[in-house]
Amino acid sequence: MTKKLYYEDPYLTTFTANIVKQEPEYVVISETAFYPTGGGQPCDLGRLNGISVINVEVVNDEIRHFLAEPLDPDITKIEGKIEWSRRFDHMQQHAGQHILSAAFAELFQLQTVSFHLGKESVTIDLDVPEISAEQLQEVEDLANQIILENRPIETKWVTEEELAQYNLRKATSVKEDIRLVIIPDYDYNACGGIHPSTTGQVSSIKILQTEKQKRQVRVEFVCGQRVITQFHRKHSILLNLISTLSTPEEKLEDAANSILFTNKSLEKQITELNNKILQYEAKDLLNESNNEVIGVTFENRTIQDLQKLARFLVEESPNTLCIFVSHNDEKLQVVVAKGKNREENMKLWIQQIILPINGKGGGNEMIAQGGGEALLSSADLLNNALTHVR
Template sequence: MFTEKLYYKDSYIRSFTATVLKSEMEDDGRYFVLLDKTAFYPTGGGQPHDIGKLNNIEVYDVQEVEGEIRHYVEQPIELHKKCEGVINWDIRFDHMQQHAGQHILSAAFDDHFNYQTVSFHLGKEICSIDINVDSLSADKADKVEQIANNIILENRSIDTKWVTQEELSNYRLRKSISVSENIRLVIIPDFDYNGCGGTHPTSTGQVGLIKILHWEKQKKQTRVYFVCGNRVLRQLQNKHHVVQDLTTKLSVPQEKLVEKTEGILVQNKNLEKNINELNNQILEFEAIQLTNQIEIHDDIKIIKMAFQDKTMAELQVLARTLIGKRNDLLVLLVSDYDNKLQLVCARSESIEINVNQLLKQTLPLINGRGGGKENFAQGGGEKVISAEQLLLELIHKIKVGI
């Protein structure tokens, strides 16, 4: 069923009257209505859908499904009934600012550096475009941002025009058109010519401002994050609150925040180094204590111990320290950490037991995973038995032969 798309004619339509052509429920239980005309924009072209109301019933989603523009509503609406549609204008105008801003930003990248936009995403807070270059310098980003904002300050018109396929050759299009009929161009004269079905303001000045936030590499492309219009003010407010909070907590003016932060990072790095050294000293002391608890099983000298809350890294350091002190030890260490079991099996060179094989034959008892070498292996799994029981299982496998 055909739905007249009012937003194609005028993005500024905030309310309209329409007739319900279809009122149904999808398999997932969501109600939708199809209207003879609509000003609601459905998700598409990188732009999210509008929201609003139909006869004071919330429209929370709008999608184009098999050529139908479906308005998803919180409750069904009677078939053939006249509906008063109202667009949520704050969200619509925000989308208009972001989408027009994207056209301007993409055109600036293309004109000055020949970087074409290959995709666009209009998010709830931040927008992004992917450009076909694998890296972007700060200088080029600043230049493009300046050019884009100059276009906004010039308050150029943003026009829409319906053309035929034959007429396309009269325009300097940035990318090829994917349709052969009902072709709608969005035009910023002498700057940008694009096929687009989205909503836009009537002049660049209404975009307000464009700010590039940051960018990152995406395979062989670069994803550029940006905001336009009222979102720039929100970004500024949020960042200002953060800066003010930091200046208060760090007791420094804004211009010295970076210097102060760098100092704190260096200090923390030194503290972490000292903590690691102290932890190693503690583990060294624990290793000495453990050498007094050697057990002998089948002529094999074994140190076995169950711990609470020791990390895998600590178990590994402890095991390496023990086998480094003696050349005749088998070390079995288990830790109950974060409600899981972790274990390390290690041996001195004179011991002929393959601890990797010992570990892998034991791990199924705790649905675990792990591995290593013949003389040093580690792993972990679920706490289906106690740490002490796991140690007994290791000893049992040694006695029966692995």
């Protein structure tokens, strides 16, 4: 098995090793400082002999380094270099997760059941159905206090028998090669991840939001440099909003609520006006037709508008049956409806009408709708439908 140098020194960024196995896509080496994907933490990236390492995974007890291109087949030794900015970011986020999870456990006896380190943020899932804003603030305050105290972060290999000497935050299923990550007098946790040597190097923790996940709560947060990145991003958005709305920062929330209220009112008015237009359109169609079957083609009319128009029409004329066909982009959409005095079943009709366009549809006895490919013109589809009526 490959010797893991990252366990010994997470600050190690360059190393040399012998090639143990070389395949076209990956290489296995005698020792490595590359952390492979695992435990919720992504792998390190970097270079082997100048060639980009694009992924590192453990497969069949081998740490496989997947390369952007094959190494020279004649070489037996390599020089490795870790991408330090990514490594240190992961160290900050993972240590921050330990600190935050320990705060949830200490303050409210809430256990972390899963952890994921993403590209922009980190999440943990808590074994609790809900959590308050006040609890989140208290946890965040304690976590940042632990960071400010700059406590040491230690690692230690122990046997299964020695575990009883430590107050572990959660039990471990590992029976051998047990590695503890310890923040003295605060957190004791079995972990194979990489961490900085002190809590101060995590810099800061900020909880971003929570999301309910079935019977658990997912907490999203950032640590270290990611806190600054989030601040810059949000501050830029804030300044743009202040400029766009011509409103000072302390009144932005009121301004946004006012805009939302106005938009809802305008949307309601637009809907009411659109319904009146459709009612007038329905009356015009009835006035223009002497037939109890009305068929019309349209261009780019929404299925919702066609449905409303059909309902208004048959409500106005209970003896009428209408067929509307609209050509929208490369599709045809159809609505059929009947007045209450007619006997036809629109749900059955729509299936027959849209058959030539490989359509799908549904509805009920009074009104139905469907759509399919524009395999023929809207006029031809309407004529087919009218023939079906006759």
